[in-house]
Amino acid sequence: MVRRSQAQAGLDLEGAPDSTPKRQKVEEPEASTSTALNAEPAPDSFEPKHPELWWRDGNTVIAADGLSFKVHAGILEKHSSVFCELLEELQGVEQPEMFEGCRVLRVDDKGEHLAALLQILYDGGSGSFTDWRKPLKLTALRRVTLLAVKYKIQHIIDEAIARLEYIFPTSFEPDRLVESFYMSTDKSHPVHFDQATDLIAVITLAREINPDTPPSFIAMALYHSVGLTAEMLLKPIKYDGDEIMLSLADRVKCFEQLYLLATTNKTVKMPVVSAIKKPLCSSTTCHDGLVAVLSQWISNGELATFDPLGPCTYAFEKVADKHPNRRVCVACTAQLTKAIDDRRRILFASLGERFGISTWPAQS
Secondary structure, X not given: OOOOEOOOOOOOOOOOOOOOOOOOEOOOOOOOOOHHHHOXXXXXXXXXXXXXXXXXXXXXXXXXXXXXXXXXXXXXXXXXXXXXXXXXXXXXXXXXXXXXXXXXEEEEEEHHHHHHHHHHHHHOOOOOOOEOOOOEEHHHHHHHHHHHXXXXXXXXXXXXXXXXXXXXXXXOOHHHOOHHHHOOXXXXXXXXXXXXXXXXXHHHHHHHHOOOOOOOOHHHHHHHHOOOOHHHHHOOEEEOOEEEOOOHHHHHHHHHHHHHHHHHHHHHHHHHHHHHHOOOOOOHHHHHHHHHHHHHHHHOOOOOOOOOOOOOHHHHHHHHHHOHHHOOOHHHHHHHHHHHHHHHHHHHHOHHHHHOOOOOOOEO
């Protein structure tokens, strides 16, 4: 995974392009009496022109849902084989729709979403799409990624995957495997998540990128989705104007793992139970601390949950803060943390097999 950090301004959290023009724009054209222009549709038959993506020297007009753009065919063809094919077909039309001397390509994309994509093609969304210091909301990232998949624009897809792999790691990094890490609007995170349904959106996006061999970050996203409600997993949900739903195979895997991960959770935490039965040191204070940790897990229902990848160090710290006279000693804390992390590492490596993800690298 490569992190980007260019210091530029641009695409905001909703995916809107920077207001600073990179080329000179022109005002509405004056009425013309030429035969060609008189034969064109009247301006009010078009959607509103995008103020920043209506280039004076553009040679192609794209009419989308809600916005129109006057752009350069060469830019589109450079990045997208699909646009290349569409424009080639347009050139073969004997009587194409024309506007301002340009052939018109009509698409069914939402204008706001297509604007964000075009801005990236021209200048990287003024830099913010590749600048991880300017986080994107998942909705904004999803919009441009879906269009990049549709138009086969690989560098945008690769950037989206890199951002999501930071949130859903494909290598074992203990502090980044918990729900509190991905469900965050931390400024250091390249993508912001603020609702549980974002998980469904990430999984379905991965399947859109490649249905059969999705990006490997999907494994961690599926792992976290096990904790969603049955209604979220079983029924279609409304998300950013779309209706999305997990595939049947993904739903089945989530319900299977709800039970299996709860069982694994007990195995992962078993070193603490073993240390109570057979103390690792002679300190009664340390032993009492371990009993307190286990009691805390039981009272909080943490032994019956599905989240065995969660770290255990916080449990030792919490007991030490609450009961200073029942603190687990440093040596035992280190030994038990390592033993638990070894089990977490094994579980992490098995996520691909558990959720049927062949691309899972199992880098433990």
